Amino acid sequence: MLCSQMVTFCGYSIPHPSEARVNIRVQTTGDPAREVLKEACQNLMLMCRHVRCTFDKAVEDFKARNAVKAMKIDSQDSSGDDSEESE
Amino acid sequence: MAEGAGEEKKKFSIWDLPDVPMGQLPPHLELQRSRVSCNKDAPIHTESIQYSGAYASMGIDNSSRLDRFSNNFRVEVVRLNEDDIEFDMIGIDAAIANSFRRILIAELPTMAIEKVLIANNTSIIQDEVLAHRLGLVPIRVDPRLFDYLSENDQPNEKNTIVFKLHVQCKRGSPRITVKSDALKWLPNGSELVKETRNATSDSSSKPEIYTYFGCSQETVPEFVKNPIIPKYPDIIIAKLGPGQEIELEAHAVKGIGKTHAKWSPVATAWYRMLPEVVLLEDIEDDLAEELKSKCPVNVFDIEDLGKGRRRATVARPRACTLCRECIRGDDWEKRVALRRVKDHFIFTIESTGALPPEVLFTEAVKILEDKCERVITELS
Numbered sequence: 518m519l520c521s522q523m524v525t526f527c528g529y530s531i532p533h534p535s536e537a538r539v540n541i542r543v544q545t546t547g548d549p550a551r552e553v554l555k556e557a558c559q560n561l562m563l564m565c566r567h568v569r570c571t572f573d574k575a576v577e578d579f580k581a582r583n584a585v586k587a588m589k590i591d592s593q594d595s596s597g598d599d600s601e602e603s604e
Numbered sequence: 605m606a607e608g609a610g611e612e613k614k615k616f617s618i619w620d621l622p623d624v625p626m627g628q629l630p631p632h633l634e635l636q637r638s639r640v641s642c643n644k645d646a647p648i649h650t651e652s653i654q655y656s657g658a659y660a661s662m663g664i665d666n667s668s669r670l671d672r673f674s675n676n677f678r679v680e681v682v683r684l685n686e687d688d689i690e691f692d693m694i695g696i697d698a699a700i701a702n703s704f705r706r707i708l709i710a711e712l713p714t715m716a717i718e719k720v721l722i723a724n725n726t727s728i729i730q731d732e733v734l735a736h737r738l739g740l741v742p743i744r745v746d747p748r749l750f751d752y753l754s755e756n757d758q759p760n761e762k763n764t765i766v767f768k769l770h771v772q773c774k775r776g777s778p779r780i781t782v783k784s785d786a787l788k789w790l791p792n793g794s795e796l797v798k799e800t801r802n803a804t805s806d807s808s809s810k811p812e813i814y815t816y817f818g819c820s821q822e823t824v825p826e827f828v829k830n831p832i833i834p835k836y837p838d839i840i841i842a843k844l845g846p847g848q849e850i851e852l853e854a855h856a857v858k859g860i861g862k863t864h865a866k867w868s869p870v871a872t873a874w875y876r877m878l879p880e881v882v883l884l885e886d887i888e889d890d891l892a893e894e895l896k897s898k899c900p901v902n903v904f905d906i907e908d909l910g911k912g913r914r915r916a917t918v919a920r921p922r923a924c925t926l927c928r929e930c931i932r933g934d935d936w937e938k939r940v941a942l943r944r945v946k947d948h949f950i951f952t953i954e955s956t957g958a959l960p961p962e963v964l965f966t967e968a969v970k971i972l973e974d975k976c977e978r979v980i981t982e983l984s
Contacts, residue, residue, distance in 0.1 A: 558979050558983075566973065568677065568969055569969045571679045575681050
């Protein structure tokens with residue numbers, strides 16, 4: 518929220534750690550603060566979705582790369598054995 | 605007059621120089637914004653400069669926009685095993701990385717043993733200690749297939765897993781160690797019967813039982829493929845001497861790490877920022893050898909320049925543990941700069957076995973999204 522251009526002040530405080538309550542204070546340059554807060558939450562949600570997509574893709578790529586490497590090693594081993602046998 | 609000249613000089617050097625691109629910070633400010641400098645006594649510039657107007661006087665727009673984030677954000681997986689994962693997240697803010705870490709530790713649900721019904725315990729391990737140890741045993745089951753059990757619900761096949769442990773050490777046989785593979789899964793629910801306080805119990809009254817399983821859990825195809833067992837079969841639960849016996853039933857329910865650490869799905873999850881080791885001046889010959897021997901994790905290497913001269917280079921900055929050995933002693937701070945990149949996080953997640961680590965991270969991100977959604981719906 519701090520990065521949004523409409524916000525002049527933003528902060529939070531937790532009055533007591535035992536009770537689950539957070540006080541958020543938002544001060545904006547004219548726009549309603551509630552909307553700014555909602556927009557910030559929506560941005561955060563979109564960011565999370567993007568993080569998830571990127572992470573899933575990266576894991577898939579890694580697994581594919583490793584599977585290819587494992588296959589290559591297997592084929593190398595088997596071809597090595599063959600050549601040894603032939604010799 | 606001097607001031608005017610000074611101002612003109614400043615204007616000239618920042619705005620009018622053709623090779624300084626507009627929209628870029630001068631290098632020392634960029635360093636302050638994107639790197640944590642770790643000095644001998646303490647790190648500086650640790651906070652992330654998030655305020656949108658922070659560099660307004662330089663003409664830089666510091667506000668984070670979603671498209672900029674989407675373009676710059678990258679994930680690279682370094683290592684992926686059955687139980688742990690190490691990956692790099694580049695371009696994300698520290699607050700969000702920390703939220704993921706906290707959610708992984710405290711708010712991802714798992715199944716763990718909560719209620720232990722002890723029918724017979726003549727061992728030297730006390731009842732409550734035995735129950736505590738059973739609660740900490742990780743169970744290999746996907747918690748997403750189960751619901752939470754609240755106080756008003758009845759335990760049924762959708763929210764409870766029942767295990768049975770019946771071990772006996774016969775007289776004359778040596779001491780036995782009770783390991784976690786002695787826990788047997790009961791897919792049909794509890795076998796114990798509640799004690800009725802009614803003195804007048806007629807034969808027609810049905811005995812009350814502890815769980816109300818509508819159908820056997822074995823009918824779920826997921827459990828046919830992977831029966832529910834503790835993840836590690838060799839966890840020592842108790843030790844029995846001759847003549848001692850343990851007979852109990854353990855009920856496992858879904859919970860989160862915030863309530864009790866036994867419900868935390870990660871052994872632990874941590875992140876560190878990418879270390880950046882920079883040699884501020886050329887370090888040659890003897891000094892180079894000294895530098896290389898100082899570092900306990902071999903971050904530095906020597907390269908030959910020919911004619912017998914050697915120079916130190918930074919070979920493995922990622923291995924740096926920030927022990928600061930290389931800047932200890934006189935003058936070394938002028939030669940070596942230890943820094944950390946503020947938006948590059950090396951995440952490591954070690955799973956206890958309920959879910960594979962990459963699934964754990966995806967679930968943690970989903971939980972953060974759910975929380976945002978809840979806030980949004982409450983606000984409107």
